[in-house]
Amino acid sequence: MKNMQLYREISARVRPRAACREEILTVAEDMQSKKRRPVMRRICIGLAAAAVALTGTVVAVGAANDWNYQRIFTKYYSEKTGTQVQYDFSNIGMDINESVVLPTGTLTVESALVTPYAVCLSWNFAPNETVTLSDTDSWISIVNCFGTDHNAQGVGQADGTFDEQGVCHFTANLISVGDPFAGSSIRAYFIVSQIPSDTETGITQVKMEEDNYIMLEFSGSTEPGLEKSETSVHLTECAVKPCDADYISVSPLAVILADEYGSAVQFTPGDAMGTDLMETPCTVTAVYADGTELSPETVNYSTLIYTYNSEDPADIKGQRFYLVFKKPLETENLVAVRINGTEVPLT
Amino acid sequence: MTRDEMGALYDQYSGTVYRVALSYCRNVQDAEDVMQEVFLKRFTLDRSFPDEGQEKAWLIRMTVNRCKNLLKAIKRRRGVPLEDAAGLCVNDEETGIWEAVASLPAKYRLVIRLYYGEGYSVGEIAAMLRRSETAVQTQLYRARRLLKDILGEEVTP
Incomplete structure (x- = not known):
């Protein structure tokens, strides 16, 4: 029998190097004497690019006045079902409409749909006269979100589409399997890139700058029945084995299964960008309070997998699955999600 | 926060923060980097804690978050092994x-x-x-x- 007391005793001998103390205190003093302020930076990719710096924008959940998501999701679900449908997400939506003028144009964060563990963010970029537009160029935008004091994290990537006014619109879903977005503060970093069609260099990786961000404070969510479950469920037929989904969260848009590392994702309704479409690793059924069930109308399943060398000390295996249904989940009436026969109650 | 105050805080919690970071990162250099980030964050944090337990819990939570971010950032890297067991263990x-x-x-x-x-x-x-x-x-x-x-x-x- 191995006694964990041994582990305790060995642990007590582990100490940082003595020099660390001096290094940290010196850096701290140096930082105090040169307090940093947010600055705008221009990042050039292709013909035009923009990075945004906004601070202090406070948004709160409430009824949206100019509801952008109606057109987005009506279009998406209508196409999936083949009939014209209308869903109302206004109880979890919020208008933001915060803009910042940049050297290459104006970036506006339009609105957000907020559930505890998912934020669907919509934003646009209106390039100014310094940008040469071409019908064959493509536009892409990335948003990275990090909790300030929390572990809420998400990354979204979206292709842009131009409207008649020459404004490029983006929509992306941010999923956190760390702390909930709702009720927390996040820093959102945006990068908009124009990718010229006449180059084969592809998308340039942009390094996120520490001082470029918009602060979003989500006061909470009025949507009931969306709490994350931490019941582990073993998934079969996973690309990475063994696979246990430690986190299960539900939003009107998807059921999300993820493991410990599955905090950063990119997913857009109807377009699992940056992910691999795979066969469903499990059966998922949504169970409503009246006993009715929604299954298996999954129309889109995607996963993002990290697999690293198992011999590497920094080895990470992480994956997350998004199961998107043909119609939004009625989360207020949802009482459980059944995954591979295991019923996970939603509290 | 004065240097003496920062030093006292460091002396009180550095062992715990370092050990948590080391157990997560399994790499001395990364653990030291995380520890520095966490303490710098704490030193510049405009917030007081009602008791030591909550402050320690906050530091551990920050350490874990920083480690996760670091691991995601480095993705794959041939790390330097954790503290040499030979130097720590007696049998x-x-x-x-x-x-x-x-x-x-x-x-x-x-x-x-x-x-x-x-x-x-x-x-x-x-x-x-x-x-x-x-x-x-x-x-x-x-x-x-x-x-x-x-x-x-x-x-x-």
Whole structure:
């Protein structure tokens, strides 16, 4: 029998190097004497690019006045079902409409749909006269979100589409399997890139700058029945084995299964960008309070997998699955999600 | 915060922060980087804590978050092994248990670290990591099961 007391005793001998103390205190003093302020930076990719710096924008959940998501999701679900449908997400939506003028144009964060563990963010970029537009160029935008004091994290990537006014619109879903977005503060970093069609260099990786961000404070969510479950469920037929989904969260848009590392994702309704479409690793059924069930109308399943060398000390295996249904989940009436026969109650 | 105040804070918590970072990163350099980030964040934080327990829990939580971010950022890297077991352990039994814990996946190392190494209860770990107690218990169970597989025998508290 191995006694964990041994582990305790060995642990007590582990100490940082003595020099660390001096290094940290010196850096701290140096930082105090040169307090940093947010600055705008221009990042050039292709013909035009923009990075945004906004601070202090406070948004709160409430009824949206100019509801952008109606057109987005009506279009998406209508196409999936083949009939014209209308869903109302206004109880979890919020208008933001915060803009910042940049050297290459104006970036506006339009609105957000907020559930505890998912934020669907919509934003646009209106390039100014310094940008040469071409019908064959493509536009892409990335948003990275990090909790300030929390572990809420998400990354979204979206292709842009131009409207008649020459404004490029983006929509992306941010999923956190760390702390909930709702009720927390996040820093959102945006990068908009124009990718010229006449180059084969592809998308340039942009390094996120520490001082470029918009602060979003989500006061909470009025949507009931969306709490994350931490019941582990073993998934079969996973690309990475063994696979246990430690986190299960539900939003009107998807059921999300993820493991410990599955905090950063990119997913857009109807377009699992940056992910691999795979066969469903499990059966998922949504169970409503009246006993009715929604299954298996999954129309889109995607996963993002990290697999690293198992011999590497920094080895990470992480994956997350998004199961998107043909119609939004009625989360207020949802009482459980059944995954591979295991019923996970939603509290 | 004066240098003396920062120094006192560092002296009080650096051991815990370093050990948590080391158990998560399994790399001395990364653990030191994380420790520096965490303390710099704490020194510049305009916030007071009602008691030492909450401050320590905040520091551990920050450490875990920073470690996760770091691991995601480095993605794959051939790391330098954790503290040399030969320099820490005085016999084969100690080396065995230390290396067995070090070989666990990060999430299991963390709960083992906090439960056995730092002496936190399941409830305290759950609150600190914002997980349910059931989830922490499950991870502790799985960690012990893995340790049993590695060591070939049961581990005892």
